[in-house]
Amino acid sequence: MPTSAASSVASRASLARRLFATVDIASLAAFRLLFGLLMLVEVWNDMPDIGEHYVEPEFHFTFFGLDWVRPLAGDGMYVVFGGLGLAALCVTIGLCYRLAAALFFVGISYVFLIEQALYLNHIYLIALISFLMIFVPAHRAASVDAWLRPRLRDDAAPTWALWLVRAQIGIPYFYAGLAKLNPDWLRGEPMRMWLVQGEELPIAGPLLREWWAPYFFSYGGLVFDLLVVPALLWRPTRALAYVLALCFHLINAAVFSIGIFPWVMIAATTIFFEPDWPRRLWNRAAARVGAPASPPPLLARPPARLGRAQRATLAALAIYVGWQLLFPLRHWLYPGDVAWTEEGHKFAWRMKLRxxxxxxxxxxxxxxxxxxxxxxxxxxxxxxxxxxxxxxxxxxxxxxxxxxxxxxxxxxxxxxxxxxxxxxxxxxxxxxxxxxxxxxxxxxxxxxxxxxxxxxxxxx
Structure with a gap:
């Protein structure tokens, strides 16, 4: 084997082994807590619309091949949302965590698939995150499970778990940026039409009427989506990138009616900080009040060789991430403009584009x-x-x-x-x-x- 090829193989093998080293679990535990709390808010906000959206309509638009997904009769949908709220609470506090994450994934996916007219990218993202949470061991710290079962407690988590969540959060950003590289978006449409709806906002309203506003929001959103993940991953630009992400999502929350999505992304984007960032914040607060600090965890180095279970985990990760990277590109298999034909539009992170x-x-x-x-x-x-x-x-x-x-x-x-x-x-x-x-x-x-x-x- 040529030297360059052998070096490439060795490099890939080294990278694969590093995925099974451990990192501080603190950021994953914080992610679990924030995600669970936001899901409680989402379920609570959806409660008043259960009848209008799921019970009263005589017809529901289903997804291709899923005609059998129907709403439950009677008070069944209220029970489903009640169960979703309970599962979200259990995820938040880490009680029966894996079961709660699995039930939340099944429940939110079921609700999502009932009515195509209610399709939202952020509900799709929530379903994907809840699926990953079943496998990510975010309950081994700061959880009821770890308190009830001390042998479960661990202040470290496998590196692959952290990077899997990062990949799932980063992919929507990147593909949203790619989707904005189209003629309409680059000429300020439909942003120009949308900003008119916010002209009555205090302070910002007059600015939205300026000729440059559609281009500022269009090009700013495009650049932000494409570059925010690399900027978050690079330590020198991480803090600035997060401040920009915070501003970006807060502006979206103020100008557009897009529900809980900005808050989900504000919380989820913290996963790009160093894995121990919640522990460092805790220790600073503890030092001010004279409380004992939380010691850093003992981290495991990469294994010398991957075992059978680790190779299976690596294959599953590759399949999942590969699918997430390829599936949003399927619209290139169809003729015409996807914004017009809608063929390949859904599940592709083409958010707020037309x-x-x-x-x-x-x-x-x-x-x-x-x-x-x-x-x-x-x-x-x-x-x-x-x-x-x-x-x-x-x-x-x-x-x-x-x-x-x-x-x-x-x-x-x-x-x-x-x-x-x-x-x-x-x-x-x-x-x-x-x-x-x-x-x-x-x-x-x-x-x-x-x-x-x-x-x-x-x-x-």
């Missing part, structure tokens, strides 16, 4: 009767469902097929359903999103490119 406005009209044709009529959606769908559906071809197809099934059940055996959907993307003149000549009742859902989507759209 603005769509339009309307959809469904028309049914019974060739046996020779009659065509418009289907009135009033009372069939909630306003928030109709608004989200208007620019999403997959949801339009799903509802067209539902209407066709309903009309067949009413005796229209040969029913056809066509759609007129006029949609504006980022302030452009509205134009057809769906081919109005295609009978959507005959179109099967597929992950392949959809020829019935009109790909061309006109610039202003």
């Amino acid at each position: 603005d769509k406005d339009g309307y959809v009209r469904f028309f049914a044709t019974d060739p046996e009767l020779g009659a065509t009529w418009k289907i009135d959606l009033a009372g069939r769908l909630r306003g928030w469902q109709r608004g989200e559906m208007s620019g999403r071809p997959e949801m339009i197809l799903q509802y067209a097929r539902f209407l066709a099934d309903d009309l067949r059940a009413r005796g229209h055996a040969a029913i056809e359903v066509r759609v007129v959907a006029l949609v504006s993307l980022n302030g452009r003149t509205p134009q057809p999103l769906i081919d109005p000549t295609v009978d959507l009742a005959r179109v099967e859902p597929s992950l392949l490119p959809c020829p019935w989507i009109v790909h061309e759209f006109f610039d202003r």
Whole structure:
């Protein structure tokens, strides 16, 4: 083997072994505490909307291949959210931690998959983090579990656990930045349209009307997303990067209605600090009041060789991180602009990138009767469902097929359903999103490119 190739193999082997050395567990324990507390807040905030979102709608937009995911009847969804709150509390205090993390992951994933019209990137991220928390041993310190079972207590954690969480937090930042490298974003759209909505804000409102404001926010967000993770990882720029992250997310919380996401990222970004940062803060506070300091943990060095379990762990980590890196890029497999077609948009960290406005009209044709009529959606769908559906071809197809099934059940055996959907993307003149000549009742859902989507759209 050539010397350079042998050196490369040795370097990779050394890196793999270092993942199984240990680091201070303090930052992971703090992450668990902050994540659990924020999930309690999220569940509490969602409680008033359970009926509107999950109980009262007669129809739910499901995800591809998951038509079987349905809301529970009666008070079932209230029980689910109650269970989510209890699981979040247990994660926070570290009581039955792994079970609580698993139950929270299953519960939040179930709620997330019930209704596609409620899709939010931050709920997807929360589901992924809660999945990782099942395996990350963040309960071995500052937890009820460690108090009840002293043999469980450990002030150190494997390095792979820390870097796995860092990777999961860093990936959305990076892909959000990549997604902003598109012509509309670089010319200040749709940021210009969104900032108009904040003109009434005190102090900041007049600034949002300035000509440079859309470009400041657009380019600032792009640069921030691409560079914040490298800046957080490099010690000389870490403190400044976190201050900028704090400002970035606080501005987003003030200007845009994006729920708990800014607070989740403010808390989650602390994982990029040195692993012992909570212990150092604790010791400084303890020194002021004369309390005993928390001693540094005994850390294990990398193993000389990886055992079978360690190799299996390494393979699982590679598969998971590899999937997270590749799956957001799938929109390149589809023709057209993903902002228009939506093919590959979800689960790709394309956050707050485009603005769509339009309307959809469904028309049914019974060739046996020779009659065509418009289907009135009033009372069939909630306003928030109709608004989200208007620019999403997959949801339009799903509802067209539902209407066709309903009309067949009413005796229209040969029913056809066509759609007129006029949609504006980022302030452009509205134009057809769906081919109005295609009978959507005959179109099967597929992950392949959809020829019935009109790909061309006109610039202003």
